Amino acid sequence: MExxxxxxxxxxxxxxxASIGIDSTDALFSxxxxxxxxxxxxxxxxxxxxxxxxRELATLASKNANLNDYRSFLGAGVYDHFxxxxxxxxxxxxxxxxxxxxxxxxxxxxxxxxxFEFQTMISELTGMDVANSSMYDGGTSLxxxxxxxxxxxxxxxxxVSKAVHPQSRAVIDTYAKGPNLEIVxxxxxxxxxxxxxxxxxxDEQTASVVVQYPNFFGQLESMEEIQELLVNQKKTMxxxxxxxxxxxxxxxxxxxxxxxxxxxxxxxxxxxxxGGPHCGYFATTKKLMRKVPGRLVGQTTDEEGxxxxxxxxxxxxxxxxxxxxxxNICSNQALNALASSVAxxxxxxxxxxxxAAINMKKARYAKQKFQEAGMEVVYNxxxxxxxxxxxxxxxxxxxxxxxxxxxxGGYNLEKDFPEMTxxxxxxVTENRTIEDIDQFVREMRELNV
Amino acid sequence: xxxxxxxLIFEHSKPGRTSYSLPELDVPDIDLDAELGERYLREQxxxxxxxxxxxxxxxxxxxxxxxxxxxxxxxxxxxxxxxYNPKLNEDIARLDGFSHIHPDxxxxxxxxxxxxxxxxxxxxxxxxxxxxxxxxxxxxxxxEWTALMMIRAFHEANGDFRRTKVIVxxxxxxxNPASAxxxxxxxxxxxxxxxxxxxxxxxxxxxxxxxxALMLTNPNTLGxxxxxxxxxxxxxxxxxxxxxYDGANLNAIMGxxxxxxxGFDAVHLNLHxxxxxxxxxxxxxxxPVGVTEELKAFLPKPLLIKKDGIYTFDDDRPQSIGRIxxxxxxxxxxxxxxxxxxxxxxxxxxxxxxxxVLNANYMMRKLESTYxxxxxxxxxxxxxxxxxxxxxxxxxxxxxxxxxLDYGYHPPTIYFPLNVEEALMVEPTETESKExxxxxxxxxxxxxxEVKEEPELVQEAPHHTIVKRxxxxxxxxxxxxxxxxx
Numbered sequence: 018m019e020x021x022x023x024x025x026x027x028x029x030x031x032x033x034x035a036s037i038g039i040d041s042t043d044a045l046f047s048x049x050x051x052x053x054x055x056x057x058x059x060x061x062x063x064x065x066x067x068x069x070x071x072r073e074l075a076t077l078a079s080k081n082a083n084l085n086d087y088r089s090f091l092g093a094g095v096y097d098h099f100x101x102x103x104x105x106x107x108x109x110x111x112x113x114x115x116x117x118x119x120x121x122x123x124x125x126x127x128x129x130x131x132x133f134e135f136q137t138m139i140s141e142l143t144g145m146d147v148a149n150s151s152m153y154d155g156g157t158s159l160x161x162x163x164x165x166x167x168x169x170x171x172x173x174x175x176x177v178s179k180a181v182h183p184q185s186r187a188v189i190d191t192y193a194k195g196p197n198l199e200i201v202x203x204x205x206x207x208x209x210x211x212x213x214x215x216x217x218x219x220d221e222q223t224a225s226v227v228v229q230y231p232n233f234f235g236q237l238e239s240m241e242e243i244q245e246l247l248v249n250q251k252k253t254m255x256x257x258x259x260x261x262x263x264x265x266x267x268x269x270x271x272x273x274x275x276x277x278x279x280x281x282x283x284x285x286x287x288x289x290x291x292g293g294p295h296c297g298y299f300a301t302t303k304k305l306m307r308k309v310p311g312r313l314v315g316q317t318t319d320e321e322g323x324x325x326x327x328x329x330x331x332x333x334x335x336x337x338x339x340x341x342x343x344x345n346i347c348s349n350q351a352l353n354a355l356a357s358s359v360a361x362x363x364x365x366x367x368x369x370x371x372x373a374a375i376n377m378k379k380a381r382y383a384k385q386k387f388q389e390a391g392m393e394v395v396y397n398x399x400x401x402x403x404x405x406x407x408x409x410x411x412x413x414x415x416x417x418x419x420x421x422x423x424x425x426g427g428y429n430l431e432k433d434f435p436e437m438t439x440x441x442x443x444x445v446t447e448n449r450t451i452e453d454i455d456q457f458v459r460e461m462r463e464l465n466v
Numbered sequence: 467x468x469x470x471x472x473x474l475i476f477e478h479s480k481p482g483r484t485s486y487s488l489p490e491l492d493v494p495d496i497d498l499d500a501e502l503g504e505r506y507l508r509e510q511x512x513x514x515x516x517x518x519x520x521x522x523x524x525x526x527x528x529x530x531x532x533x534x535x536x537x538x539x540x541x542x543x544x545x546x547x548x549x550y551n552p553k554l555n556e557d558i559a560r561l562d563g564f565s566h567i568h569p570d571x572x573x574x575x576x577x578x579x580x581x582x583x584x585x586x587x588x589x590x591x592x593x594x595x596x597x598x599x600x601x602x603x604x605x606x607x608x609x610e611w612t613a614l615m616m617i618r619a620f621h622e623a624n625g626d627f628r629r630t631k632v633i634v635x636x637x638x639x640x641x642n643p644a645s646a647x648x649x650x651x652x653x654x655x656x657x658x659x660x661x662x663x664x665x666x667x668x669x670x671x672x673x674x675x676x677x678x679a680l681m682l683t684n685p686n687t688l689g690x691x692x693x694x695x696x697x698x699x700x701x702x703x704x705x706x707x708x709x710x711y712d713g714a715n716l717n718a719i720m721g722x723x724x725x726x727x728x729g730f731d732a733v734h735l736n737l738h739x740x741x742x743x744x745x746x747x748x749x750x751x752x753x754p755v756g757v758t759e760e761l762k763a764f765l766p767k768p769l770l771i772k773k774d775g776i777y778t779f780d781d782d783r784p785q786s787i788g789r790i791x792x793x794x795x796x797x798x799x800x801x802x803x804x805x806x807x808x809x810x811x812x813x814x815x816x817x818x819x820x821x822x823v824l825n826a827n828y829m830m831r832k833l834e835s836t837y838x839x840x841x842x843x844x845x846x847x848x849x850x851x852x853x854x855x856x857x858x859x860x861x862x863x864x865x866x867x868x869x870x871l872d873y874g875y876h877p878p879t880i881y882f883p884l885n886v887e888e889a890l891m892v893e894p895t896e897t898e899s900k901e902x903x904x905x906x907x908x909x910x911x912x913x914x915x916e917v918k919e920e921p922e923l924v925q926e927a928p929h930h931t932i933v934k935r936x937x938x939x940x941x942x943x944x945x946x947x948x949x950x951x952x
Binding site for chain 1: 933
């Protein structure tokens with residue numbers, strides 16, 4: 018045995034070939050036409066033993082500036098939050114991570130129940146009737162919400178606030194090409210969706226209005242005003258993308274009349290890991306329950322009346338409905354949903370609010386320090402844990418310099434908003450200490466001359 | 467533990483109990499409520515559980531004990547490639563320098579991560595025989611849709627807007643037609659012939675100037691190699707369509723044949739199947755796409771490239787279909803796949819396919835005299851049996867699957883593909899030993915005897931699981947999708 022994941026011995030192989038009645042495994046590949054058979058060995062790096070590979074990959078990992086060694090003020094959709102030890106211990110239970118979709122409920126009650134609990138937690142946080150078992154991430158979940166709104170209302174026009182994460186907007190644009198939707202972007206005024214433009218664009222053709230709350234700049238959108246606008250367009254759906262941590266403190270989108278709430282639970286127990294895998298969530302109203310993309314777990318009983326859980330309402334899904342399915346999604350992010358469930362359970366009813374509050378308080382402290390140091394904080398509205406500052410220098414250059422002193426600076430807004438040269442989006446989580454913040458402000462003041 | 471209700475985490479909740487230890491507030495406290503104003507203040511805290519850390523650990527350990535993974539036992543779930551998930555991969559994915567890096571960090575601070583991604587792209591190009599690979603897609607279905615969007619963009623770039631149809635075989639996975647719809651196409655079906663392969667005459671009938679693409683898995687979902695692949699490629703290409711490879715079954719042919727050499731224009735791979743990304747109870751997966759030179763310009767944004775020895779994300783791609791996902795794909799899963807490919811190398815991956823195919827054929831020949839085998843030729847990495855004979859005795863494939871649970875196995879995929887009656891789709895994978903395969907075969911034969919001698923034993927199975935068969939009808943009719951406290 019040369020490869021530790023391949024258990025067959027020479028004797029095993031001989032016995033099996035004899036049992037099949039062939040001399041060599043080549044006979045099993047004789048159906049591949051000669052003309053398309055690979056004549057040479059694939060050109061790949063030679064097999065590496067465990068110790069050697071571990072060393073090599075550790076070296077590769079050490080080339081990256083990681084969030085535990087550096088002090089990071091970078092957020093913009095992916096955050097450096099504390100992950101309780103218990104999370105990784107739970108998701109390392111291999112009965113969870115080496116299982117697949119719970120198609121056989123009798124031996125999958127663990128996964129099914131964990132998903133049911135996740136659905137409950139997301140419904141609670143968002144203030145919605147139902148939530149699904151997870152989506153790839155916040156961005157694709159939002160794009161699916163948009164497509165669902167078009168299918169449901171049989172309308173094509175979508176109003177998307179430019180204060181929605183730029184990459185999510187880009188994903189919406191790509192997904193919208195399938196059903197040929199018309200995406201109209203609504204400008205930003207003082208860090209929030211321009212309400213006048215939104216009111217002007219909203220009409221009988223509008224399938225949905227899409228905002229982010231807290232938005233990409235950290236600001237809290239005028240949710241009540243948007244809700245009021247939509248009173249006159251009853252059919253138009255209100256889609257909200259939300260950082261679920263913020264909802265521990267803030268009024269949930271469901272209370273503002275949202276029809277679909279989506280987002281990413283990376284903030285709960287999922288490491289940044291270079292952008293994925295994270296975990297999208299999708300929550301909606303009872304009315305849309307049978308249109309939800311992805312898997313849903315429902316409670317039921319077994320033949321003896323014992324409570325249990327099953328995959329349900331599967332008639333929506335691709336493996337039953339094929340080309341008429343509400344979405345093509347199959348694999349989702351179950352293990353990450355589990356990580357988030359554990360983190361949410363760990364925080365609990367009060368801890369989640371407290372964590373949100375710490376984020377907000379630290380961010381406000383940082384904001385004040387920047388102002389005291391003479392740097393401009395751009396928007397004056399209420400915000401969650403991110404705010405925008407305007408500097409004299411190129412943010413890309415500043416961030417390069419900050420790296421050299423062990424700091425990962427904020428998000429360079431010029432990347433997505435060309436008019437925002439010198440604008441940095443600063444995120445402050447509970448993981449940043451007062452010393453980190455003071456040092457960051459000090460260094461920024463020195464570099465910003 | 468048999469037939470007992472297992473409390474929900476919410477049912478363990480007791481006011482005042484906590485499991486969190488947050489960093490302290492080291493900045494001056496302020497009155498947030500006054501600043502935010504009433505309309506932004508959540509009235510009721512979310513009903514999350516109030517539990518201790520040990521409560522959490524016991525709860526989730528209990529749940530894990532009520533679950534079955536590859537590490538628990540044999541899991542021959544056809545089309546899902548439930549192979550062993552190496553532990554090394556898990557350790558590598560948890561290194562700080564990989565797990566705790568932000569996707570928007572300056573590129574110079576993540577060159578190690580980008581180098582891994584680039585190397586993985588290079589390896590996947592070689593394994594598939596494609597000109598370029600993008601790691602962006604999050605899962606198989608996402609990869610299918612991404613590739614179809616590229617094919618659509620390609621046709622449109624040629625000023626060809628008539629190509630509204632995507633052809634899928636009747637044996638195809640449900641995601642194929644669903645992805646076609648999401649990409650804005652109409653899915654049309656091509657029939658299989660009596661050998662379980664695509665019927666060329668029917669293909670000629672459905673193909674035309676409205677054909678955007680043919681989606682194909684090879685080996686197909688019956689586990690059979692489409693021997694006339696070159697002829698099919700010719701038919702589709704001559705009509706101006708593109709050929710799309712669903713990589714769900716790549717585990718059968720690595721080192722033996724490559725989609726790029728068979729005439730495919732676009733492929734997706736399931737790194738969570740062939741390349742040992744753990745299935746995670748349903749995900750996360752990873753579904754990279756590969757394309758020929760001709761389709762390269764349409765790959766999603768951004769594309770990772772190497773320029774003067776530096777890795778960089780190229781966003782300047784005017785013909786790209788655009789972004790399909792925030793950031794750069796499921797990096798953590800890609801990293802596990804990379805670790806696996808480096809462990810196996812070319813020689814190891816070819817052996818993977820060799821043993822995956824050997825194992826499937828070995829089991830198939832042992833079972834074919836007891837369970838009907840609709841297609842007699844050698845299979846590739848999986849095979850499909852029919853429970854037709856057993857059905858005549860009043861026992862359905864579902865019952866056989868449930869009886870397997872009593873013997874400690876995860877059953878094969880059942881009732882798929884749709885073109886085989888009472889289908890049982892078995893995929894042993896290469897990581898299982900001969901003893902395991904023999905044990906499963908013996909159990910299948912024993913169940914066949916039970917079907918004849920004591921059918922009710924099978925019909926009423928499972929008998930030894932923690933819960934019995936579930937009332938799925940009520941679950942769908944009166945859905946309860948979340949816990950509500952009394």
